[in-house]
Amino acid sequence: MGTQSVTEQGDDPAETILARIRARGGAATIYDIAELAEVNPSTVSRALGKPGRISAATAARVHAAAERLDFRINPMARALQTGKTRMLGLVLADITNPFVFGIVRGAELEAAAAGYTLVIAESQESGENEAEAIERLLPSVDGLVLATTRLGAGAIGRLAARKPVVLINRAVEGVQSVLPDVEAGVEALMSHLAGLGHRSVAYLAGPDSSWMSARRWSSILAAAEQRDIAIVEIGPGVPTIEGGREALRRVNAARVSAVIAYNDLMALGLMQEAAARGVVVPDQLSVAGFDDIFGTELITPPLTTVHADLITAGRRAVQELLEPGTAVQIEQSDDLLPTRLIVRGSTGTA
Amino acid sequence: MGTQSVTEQGDDPAETILARIRARGGAATIYDIAELAEVNPSTVSRALGKPGRISAATAARVHAAAERLDFRINPMARALQTGKTRMLGLVLADITNPFVFGIVRGAELEAAAAGYTLVIAESQESGENEAEAIERLLPSVDGLVLATTRLGAGAIGRLAARKPVVLINRAVEGVQSVLPDVEAGVEALMSHLAGLGHRSVAYLAGPDSSWMSARRWSSILAAAEQRDIAIVEIGPGVPTIEGGREALRRVNAARVSAVIAYNDLMALGLMQEAAARGVVVPDQLSVAGFDDIFGTELITPPLTTVHADLITAGRRAVQELLEPGTAVQIEQSDDLLPTRLIVRGSTGTA
DNA sequence: TGCCGTATGGCAATCGGTTGACAAACCTGC
DNA sequence: GCAGGTTTGTCAACCGATTGCCATACGGCA
Numbered sequence: 129m130g131t132q133s134v135t136e137q138g139d140d141p142a143e144t145i146l147a148r149i150r151a152r153g154g155a156a157t158i159y160d161i162a163e164l165a166e167v168n169p170s171t172v173s174r175a176l177g178k179p180g181r182i183s184a185a186t187a188a189r190v191h192a193a194a195e196r197l198d199f200r201i202n203p204m205a206r207a208l209q210t211g212k213t214r215m216l217g218l219v220l221a222d223i224t225n226p227f228v229f230g231i232v233r234g235a236e237l238e239a240a241a242a243g244y245t246l247v248i249a250e251s252q253e254s255g256e257n258e259a260e261a262i263e264r265l266l267p268s269v270d271g272l273v274l275a276t277t278r279l280g281a282g283a284i285g286r287l288a289a290r291k292p293v294v295l296i297n298r299a300v301e302g303v304q305s306v307l308p309d310v311e312a313g314v315e316a317l318m319s320h321l322a323g324l325g326h327r328s329v330a331y332l333a334g335p336d337s338s339w340m341s342a343r344r345w346s347s348i349l350a351a352a353e354q355r356d357i358a359i360v361e362i363g364p365g366v367p368t369i370e371g372g373r374e375a376l377r378r379v380n381a382a383r384v385s386a387v388i389a390y391n392d393l394m395a396l397g398l399m400q401e402a403a404a405r406g407v408v409v410p411d412q413l414s415v416a417g418f419d420d421i422f423g424t425e426l427i428t429p430p431l432t433t434v435h436a437d438l439i440t441a442g443r444r445a446v447q448e449l450l451e452p453g454t455a456v457q458i459e460q461s462d463d464l465l466p467t468r469l470i471v472r473g474s475t476g477t478a
Numbered sequence: 479m480g481t482q483s484v485t486e487q488g489d490d491p492a493e494t495i496l497a498r499i500r501a502r503g504g505a506a507t508i509y510d511i512a513e514l515a516e517v518n519p520s521t522v523s524r525a526l527g528k529p530g531r532i533s534a535a536t537a538a539r540v541h542a543a544a545e546r547l548d549f550r551i552n553p554m555a556r557a558l559q560t561g562k563t564r565m566l567g568l569v570l571a572d573i574t575n576p577f578v579f580g581i582v583r584g585a586e587l588e589a590a591a592a593g594y595t596l597v598i599a600e601s602q603e604s605g606e607n608e609a610e611a612i613e614r615l616l617p618s619v620d621g622l623v624l625a626t627t628r629l630g631a632g633a634i635g636r637l638a639a640r641k642p643v644v645l646i647n648r649a650v651e652g653v654q655s656v657l658p659d660v661e662a663g664v665e666a667l668m669s670h671l672a673g674l675g676h677r678s679v680a681y682l683a684g685p686d687s688s689w690m691s692a693r694r695w696s697s698i699l700a701a702a703e704q705r706d707i708a709i710v711e712i713g714p715g716v717p718t719i720e721g722g723r724e725a726l727r728r729v730n731a732a733r734v735s736a737v738i739a740y741n742d743l744m745a746l747g748l749m750q751e752a753a754a755r756g757v758v759v760p761d762q763l764s765v766a767g768f769d770d771i772f773g774t775e776l777i778t779p780p781l782t783t784v785h786a787d788l789i790t791a792g793r794r795a796v797q798e799l800l801e802p803g804t805a806v807q808i809e810q811s812d813d814l815l816p817t818r819l820i821v822r823g824s825t826g827t828a
Numbered sequence: 829t830g831c832c833g834t835a836t837g838g839c840a841a842t843c844g845g846t847t848g849a850c851a852a853a854c855c856t857g858c
Numbered sequence: 859g860c861a862g863g864t865t866t867g868t869c870a871a872c873c874g875a876t877t878g879c880c881a882t883a884c885g886g887c888a
Contacts, residue, residue: 154561155617157844168868173846183866203618204557205844208873211504213554215597215618223586224579226772232573236600245614247565248598250586264595267505268553268565396776422576426746428778507874518838523876533836555874558843 142196149197156197165193176201215245216449217269219262221276223250225368225393226422227438231275231296234442242450244270251278259283266291271449273442274298278337294445298339306445306465310340310347313434313467317388317416318351320432320469325478326357326386326414332375332398333363334390341367341390344418348388360384365394372397380407385414385478392417392424392433399427399474410476420470429473436467492546499547506547515543526551565595566799567619569612571626573600575718575743576772577788581625581646584792592800594620601628609633616641621799623792624648628687644795648689656795656815660690660697663784663817667738667766668701670782670819675828676707676736676764682725682748683713684740691717691740694768698738710734715744722747730757735828736764742771742783749777749824760826770820779823786817 145160158172165172167186175182175190182190193199207213218235220228232248239246249265251258255278262279265272271292274284281300287293288303295305321329331348334341345361352359362378365371372394379387379398389395395417402409409415409429417424420435444465495510508522515522517536525532525540532540543549557563568585570578582598589596599615601608605628612629615622621642624634631650637643638653645655671679681698684691695711702709712728715721722744729737729748739745745767752759759765759779767774770785794815 159844169844170846170869171867173844174867177846181866186866200613200617202558202844204554204563205873206846207554208552208558208844208875209846211873223582224772226576229574232598233600233602236573236598240611240614243614245597245599245618247595248582248586249596250583252583261590263550264590264593267550268595400776422574423773423776426750426773426776508876509874519875520839520877521837523874524837527876531836536837552874555843556876558845558874559876561843 142193146197155202156194156199157202158199160197161190161193161199164197165189212270213268214243215247215269216446217262217265217272218246218248219258219265219272219274219277220248220250221253221258221278222368223248227391227393227419228275229422230438231442231445234439234444235273235446236442237439238443238446238450242446244446244450246446253278255279262287273445273449275445276338276340280337292449294448296441296445304448306441306448308436308441309464309467310343312464313418313436313469314344314347314351316467316469317432317434318348318355318357320471320475321386321414321416322355322357324386324414324475326384327478328358328384328386329360330379330382330384330387331359331361331363332365332372332379332387332389332394333361334365334367334371334394336364338364338367338390344388344390358384362387363390365390367391368393369397369400372399373401376401376405376407379413386475387413387415389415389417392419392421392431395431395433395474396423396427399431409474414475414478416475424470424472427474432472432475433470434467435470437465441465492543496547505552506544506549507552508549510547511540511543511549514547515539562620563618564593565597565619566796567612567615567622568596568598569608569615569622569624569627570598570600571603571608571628572718573598577741577743577769578625579772580788581792581795584789584794585623585796586792587789588793588796588800592796594796594800596796603628605629612637623795623799625795626688626690630687642799644798646791646795654798656791656798658786658791659814659817660693662814663768663786663819664694664697664701666819667782667784668698668705668707670821670825671736671764671766672705672707674736674764674826676734677828678708678734678736679710680729680732680734680737681709681711681713682715682722682729682737682739682744683711684715684717684721684744686714688714688717688740694738694740708734712737713740715740717741718743719747719750722749723751726751726755726757729763734763736766736825739765739767742767742769742774742781745781745783745824746773746777749781759824764825764828766825774820774822777824782822782825783820784817785820787815791815 142164145164149156149160158169161172162169171182172190175187216239236246247265249261251261258278273294275296276298284300284303293303295303299305331345333345349359360382365375367390376398389398395415398415399409407413417431417433420433424431424433492514495514499506499510508519511522512519521532522540525537566589586596597615599611601611608628623644625646626648634650634653643653645653649655681695699709710732715725717740726748739748745765748765749759757763767781767783770783774781774783
C-alpha cells in the first residue's frame with residue numbers, strides 16, 4: 129500500500145462525480161463542474177462563456193473539469209434564460225425539388241459556422257402545412273429563412289414583426305431578402321435567343337402566387353420589347369416536371385420557336401414531353417430554364433439555363449439573419465446575386 | 479354612458495394582460511393565462527396537457543384564455559423540465575444526393591404527424607463534420623436517425639447507448655435499423671440481366687466504408703454464382719456522378735457486357751462518360767443502379783434500377799424512434815422494405 | 829347527520845443555465 | 859500604511875414550464 133495504493137475509484141473526486149452523473153442517468157451540468165473545480169456554478173458559466181471575465185488560472189481549472197466530465201451545455205436551459213435558442217428555421221415549399229439543394233447546403237454551412245443549428249421544414253407546396261410548420265417552428269428559432277413560400281405578403285410582414293425573417297427569391301416591403309440578378313440573366317438569355325434568330329418566344333409561367341415567376345416575366349417582357357421579339361406568357365403552371373409536361377401542348381399551340389420556362393423542372397418536363405411527342409429540341413423548339421439544377425446536364429440535349437448561385441443565396445440569407453448590420457434596403461441594392469447564362473444543347477437556331 | 483360606456487381598453491382584463499405581454503416583448507406564458515383565467519399556473523399546465531385532470535368547466539376557461547392571448551408553449555421551458563425536446567435529428571452524408579429526398583420527406587411527414595420537429599444535419603461526406611454535427615445535435619434531440627453515415631460501428635454503438643438511434647441502410651449489432659430487401663431486388667435484377675443473355679457482369683462498388691455497398695455486393699455475388707455468371711467487383715469509388723465517370727475506364731477494361739453500380743448517381747456518371755466516349759448504352763454496355771432517384775428518367779436511355787421506397791424508410795425510421803415498442807431485432811425480421819426492379823432503357827441484350 | 833373516498837385546484841420545488849449586484853482580495857501609488 | 863480603483867468570484871433571482879404532494883370541496887352512502 130502507501131504509494132502502491134489500491135486503485136480505488138472512490139478516491140478520485142472526478143470519478144465520484146462521474147458515477148453520480150451516470151447514476152442520475154443524465155449529462156454533466158455546470159454544477160458538477162463547479163464541484164470538481166471547486167468554484168461557484170456562476171464562475172463556471174462565465175469561464176465557459178465570457179472569455180476574460182474569469183482569471184486565466186481559474187478558467188483553466190474549469191475547462192479541465194468540463195473536459196474531464198465530458199460536459200455538453202444544455203441548450204434548452206440556456207435558451208430558457210437567454211431567450212436565444214441558437215436555432216434557425218428554413219422553410220421550403222418542396223424538398224424534392226433539386227432547386228433547394230444549394231439553398232439548404234449554403235444555409236447549413238453558414239449556420240454551422242456560426243454555431244447555429246438549422247431546422248428545416250417543408251410545406252409540400254401546401255399553404256396550410258406551411259402555416260402550421262411555421263407556427264410549430266417559431267417559438268424555437270431565433271430567425272427564419274423563407275425560401276419561395278406560399279405565404280402572402282401580409283403574413284410574411286406579420287411574421288417579420290415577430291422574429292427576424294429573410295426571404296429568398298422574393299421581395300416584401302420592409303423584409304430582408306436575398307435576390308438573384310434576374311435582369312442580367314434574362315438579358316443574357318434573350319440576347320442568346322435573339323442571336324439564334326428567334327423572333328417569337330413564349331414564357332411558361334410558374335404558380336400565380338410566385339413572386340419570382342412574375343419577376344422573371346416582367347424582365348423577359350422588357351427584354352423582348354427592346355429587341356422587338358414577340359413574347360407571350362403561358363400559364364400559370366405547377367412548377368414541377370409534371371407541370372412542364374402538361375404545358376407542352378399550349379406551348380406548341382402558340383407556334384413559338386423558343387420557350388423559356390419559369391424553372392428548370394418545368395423545362396425538363398417540357399423536354400420530356402417533347403421527346404415523347406416527337407418534337408425535336410432544339411430543331412423544332414428551343415427550351416431554356418432558370419436555376420441550373422441537378423438534372424439539367426443529364427437530359428438530352430442538356431438544358432440551357434440561367435444559373436443562380438443558390439449556395440451563396442443560402443449562405444447570405446443566414447448571414448443577414450445573424451447580423452442585422454445589413455441595412456434593410458430591399459431592391460436595387462448592388463448586392464443582387466450574380467447570375468449567368470449556361471448555354472447547352474437545348475437552344476439552337478430558330 | 480352606462481350601457482353606452484366609453485370603450486376604454488383598460489377595463490378589459492385581457493387587453494391589460496396583452497399590453498403587458500407586448501411591453502415585455504415576448505410571448506404569453508402560462509402565468510398570463512393563469513391570471514386571465516383566475517387559476518393557478520399549474521392548473522393551466524394541466525388543463526393544457528393532461529386531459530381529464532381538470533374539470534371541463536375550468537379547462538374551458540383556460541383554453542379560452544390561452545386562445546385569447548395567442549398562447550404558444552415555450553418548448554425550451556418544457557424541455558428543461560421534462561428532458562424531452564420533441565426534436566429528432568436526421569443525419570445525412572450529402573444533402574445534394576437526390577437519394578435523400580425520400581428519406582427527408584418521409585421523416586418530416588412522420589415527425590410532424592407526431593408533433594415532433596426534425597433537425598437535419600449533413601456531413602458533406604466528411605467524418606469530422608459528421609462527428610461534430612452529431613455532437614452539436616445530440617443534446618437537443620430525443621433521438622437520431624442516421625442515414626448512411628461515415629461513422630464506424632463502434633461510434634454508432636456508443637451513440638445508441640446515449641440516445642435512441644435508428645439506422646437507415648445499415649445494420650449494427652444491437653441498434654435498430656430500417657433496411658431494404660436487397661436480396662429480392664438483386665435477384666430480380668440478375669434474372670433480368672441473365673434473361674438478356676449477359677454472362678459477364680461487373681459491380682461498381684461505392685466507398686469502402688459503406689455497409690450497403692458491401693451488402694449489395696454479397697447479394698450480387700451470390701446471385702451470380704447461382705446463375706453461373708462471371709462477376710467482378712470494381713472499386714471502391716466515390717458515390718457520386720463524378721465517381722461513376724471516373725470508373726468507366728476500369729469497367730470497359732473488364733470487358734463485361736453489363737455493369738451494376740452501387741447507386742444511381744454512379745450509374746448516371748457511367749452513362750454520361752460512356753456517351754462522351756462513344757460507348758453506346760445499352761448496345762455495348764448495359765447499366766443498372768440502385769434506389770431509383772430523381773434523374774434516372776431524365777437521362778437517355780433512362781436508367782434501369784432497383785427501386786427502394788425511401789419515403790417509407792424515412793417514415794419507419796421515425797416511427798421506430800418514437801415507439802420503442804418494436805423489438806430490437808435487427809436483420810431477418812420480415813419487415814425489410816420491399817424493393818422492386820424498374821426496367822428502363824439502359825439494359826439490353828448482351 | 830356524519831363519514832369517507834374521490835375529484836379538483838393550489839403550493840412550491842425543480843430542471844440547468846445566465847446575470848446583476850455585491851463583497852472580498854488584490855494592486856496601485858502616495 | 860492607507861485611500862481608491864480594479865479584478866475576481868459568489869449570491870441569489872430568474873427564465874417558463876411540469877409535477878409530487880397536499881388541502882379543500884363535493885358527492886355518495888349508511
